[in-house]
Amino acid sequence: AKLEKIAIFPINAFGVMNDRVMAPVGKKTHLMAIGTLSDHTTLKLNSSVTWKSEDEQIAIVSNQGEITPKKMGKINITATKDGISETLKFxxxxxxxxxxxxxxxxxxxxxxxxxxxxxxxxxxTDGRKVGNLATHIRLLPTNAATMRYEIGKPPVLVPVTPGEATVTATVDGHIATSSITITPEVLERIIITPEKPSVPLYGTIQLTAKGVFSNSNEPKDITNVAWDTTSRFGIVALDNKGKVTLLKDGDTNIIATKNSIQSTVTITSEDKLASISFPKKGYYIEKGKSGKPLEVIGTTQSGKQILLPNSSLKFHSNDSKVASVINGRITNPRQGSVTITAIYELWSDKGRKLLRAQMRFTCIEHVYSVTCRIPKPSR
Known part of the structure; x- marks a missing residue:
C-alpha cells in the first residue's frame, strides 16, 4: 500500500479558531501526522515525515513534530513524506x-x-514572572487564623492561636495552595532604659531591658539578657545585670542581647574632663627615699575637680635614670631633676584625645635641718 494523504492533528493546542491552531509564546505544542494508505489503512508518521516551519523566528518545529513558539505571529507548518504534503495553520x-x-x-x-x-x-509560558495577580485568596476552615480583606489591598492573614492554616488561590484555572504554621509569640525588639544614659566619671547607672513581642506593642519584663560593651579601652565596668560604672571619661556602647535580638545604647560622660593638673608644680625627695603616690586632679567642663586614680593615668619621665613612675609612685630616684608627665586618654565618637599635665621632680642629696635661736632682749 502506498501513502496517499497526510493529516496533521494538534495534541495539546491552547486553542483552535478558524482552522488555525493557537499556542502562547513559550508553550510547546505537539503535532501528530497520520498517513492514509492506498488500502485505506492509517499509519502514524511523526518520525518518518519531514517537518518544516514557514518562519523559524516565529516558531520552530522538531523532527518529532514538537513546536516551540518564539514570538507572536502566523505561520504554516508542513509535514512531507514521499512527495505527499500537508500544511497546518499555526x-x-x-x-x-x-x-x-x-x-x-x-x-x-x-x-x-x-x-x-x-x-x-x-x-x-515564556518563563517570565508576573506578580500581584488579581484573584481571591481563600482561607480553608481553621481556628488558627482569620483573613482580612480591604478593597484595593492584598488580603492579610491574621494569626489567632498557634496551629495550622491553609489558603488557596485560583487564576485562569490554575490553583495554588499554601500551608501556614502559626507559632507562639516571639521577641521582636529590646528596649533599654534609660534610652540616653549619662554618668558622671566613676559614677554608676543601672540599665534595664524590656522586650516587645510579636503579639503586643507593650514592653514586658524579660530575663536571661546578655549584656556586653563595645569598649576596647576599659571605659566602663559592666556586670551581667546591666550595672555600668564609668571608669574613664568617654563614650561607649552597651549592648543587650536575647534570642539573637539586640539593642544598643550609648553611655556618655555626664560632665567631661576638660583638663588635668598636678596640685604641685614641683616635687622634692631625698635621695634613697620612696615617694608618696602622685596626685593628679581632673577638672571637668563645669569646673568640678576630681582626684583621678593613678590606674586611669599613664606617667612618663624624660630621664628614667634619675626617676621613673611605677604604680603611681616615683621610684629609683637618684640625684637630679626630671619632668614627669601625666597622660589621660579621653575617648569619644570622634576618636582619642589626650589630656596632659607636667610636674618638675627633683631628687636632692640630703635635707638639712637648721635651728635658729633668737636671743631674749636684755632689760
Whole structure:
C-alpha cells in the first residue's frame, strides 16, 4: 500500500479558531501526522515525515513534530513524506500563565501577632514572572487564623492561636495552595532604659531591658539578657545585670542581647574632663627615699575637680635614670631633676584625645635641718 494523504492533528493546542491552531509564546505544542494508505489503512508518521516551519523566528518545529513558539505571529507548518504534503495553520499568541504561586512562600511560618500580606504571582509560558495577580485568596476552615480583606489591598492573614492554616488561590484555572504554621509569640525588639544614659566619671547607672513581642506593642519584663560593651579601652565596668560604672571619661556602647535580638545604647560622660593638673608644680625627695603616690586632679567642663586614680593615668619621665613612675609612685630616684608627665586618654565618637599635665621632680642629696635661736632682749 502506498501513502496517499497526510493529516496533521494538534495534541495539546491552547486553542483552535478558524482552522488555525493557537499556542502562547513559550508553550510547546505537539503535532501528530497520520498517513492514509492506498488500502485505506492509517499509519502514524511523526518520525518518518519531514517537518518544516514557514518562519523559524516565529516558531520552530522538531523532527518529532514538537513546536516551540518564539514570538507572536502566523505561520504554516508542513509535514512531507514521499512527495505527499500537508500544511497546518499555526498562530503564536501572547504568553499565558503557566502556573501560579502564593507569596511569600508555599510553606509559611509566622508567630502570633505577626500578620502576613498574601499575594499571588504567576510564571508565564515564556518563563517570565508576573506578580500581584488579581484573584481571591481563600482561607480553608481553621481556628488558627482569620483573613482580612480591604478593597484595593492584598488580603492579610491574621494569626489567632498557634496551629495550622491553609489558603488557596485560583487564576485562569490554575490553583495554588499554601500551608501556614502559626507559632507562639516571639521577641521582636529590646528596649533599654534609660534610652540616653549619662554618668558622671566613676559614677554608676543601672540599665534595664524590656522586650516587645510579636503579639503586643507593650514592653514586658524579660530575663536571661546578655549584656556586653563595645569598649576596647576599659571605659566602663559592666556586670551581667546591666550595672555600668564609668571608669574613664568617654563614650561607649552597651549592648543587650536575647534570642539573637539586640539593642544598643550609648553611655556618655555626664560632665567631661576638660583638663588635668598636678596640685604641685614641683616635687622634692631625698635621695634613697620612696615617694608618696602622685596626685593628679581632673577638672571637668563645669569646673568640678576630681582626684583621678593613678590606674586611669599613664606617667612618663624624660630621664628614667634619675626617676621613673611605677604604680603611681616615683621610684629609683637618684640625684637630679626630671619632668614627669601625666597622660589621660579621653575617648569619644570622634576618636582619642589626650589630656596632659607636667610636674618638675627633683631628687636632692640630703635635707638639712637648721635651728635658729633668737636671743631674749636684755632689760
Amino acid at each position: 498562530e503564536v499568541i501572547h504568553a499565558k500563565i503557566a502556573k501560579i504561586m502564593i507569596e511569600p512562600d508555599n510553606k509559611i511560618e509566622t508567630p502570633l501577632g505577626r500578620e502576613i500580606e498574601l499575594t499571588v504571582s504567576g510564571i508565564l
